[in-house]
Amino acid sequence: MQDKELYQQILGLSLPWTVGDFELDHEASEIGVKVGHPRDAKFCCTDCDAQFSCHDYTEERRWRHPHSCQFKAILIARIPQMRFLAHGVETDVPWAEKHSRFTIHFERFAIDVLLATQTVKGAMSILGTKWDQAWNIVARAVRRGKQRKQVTAMSRIGIDEKAFKKGRSYITLL
Known part of the structure; x- marks a missing residue:
C-alpha cells in the first residue's frame, strides 16, 4: 500500500x-x-x-x-x-463540521480524553489545545448528542416530599 x-x-x-x-x-x-x-x-x-x-x-x-x-x-x-x-x-x-478547525475523528478522540481525565485542563495538556477549543469541542458534542436523542413519553413518574429541619423546609423529589 x-x-x-x-x-x-x-x-x-x-x-x-x-x-x-x-x-x-x-x-x-x-x-x-x-x-x-x-x-x-x-x-x-x-x-x-x-x-x-x-x-x-x-x-x-x-x-x-x-x-x-x-x-x-x-x-x-x-x-x-x-x-x-x-x-x-x-x-x-x-x-469536519462547519466552522470547526478539528476533524470529526479528532473531536471523538478529544471527548474520550475529556471523559478519561474528568477535567478540561487535564485534557488540554494531553490534546495540546486551548481552553476555548476544548470547550467548543464539548459544545459541538453536546449538540450532536441532543440531535440524536429521541423524545419518548414517560410511562411512570414518581413524586415524593421530604421534610428537613424540624418540618420547616420541604423538598419535592421527582
Missing part, C-alpha cells in the same frame, strides 16, 4: 476527495496532509442530494486530526464552493 492510499484509509476519505501531497515539519512535529479532488468532480447537496460541480474555492484551511506516527496530523484543503439553486452557496466537507 502506498503512503497516499494509507492516509486515504486513515483519514476515512471517500471519492471525490483524495490525498494529494504531504508537508513534513520535523521542528513542529507536524505532518500536513493536502487533500483535494479532481477538477471535474461533482458534489452532492447535503439536503436534497442534487449534484453540482465546483463554483469557486475558499482560501486554504487547516483541520487538526489525531496524531499519526507521533506527529500532529493536519489536514490541508481548499474547500469547494457549490452554488445550489435551492440553498445558495455551500462549503461543507465530510471530515
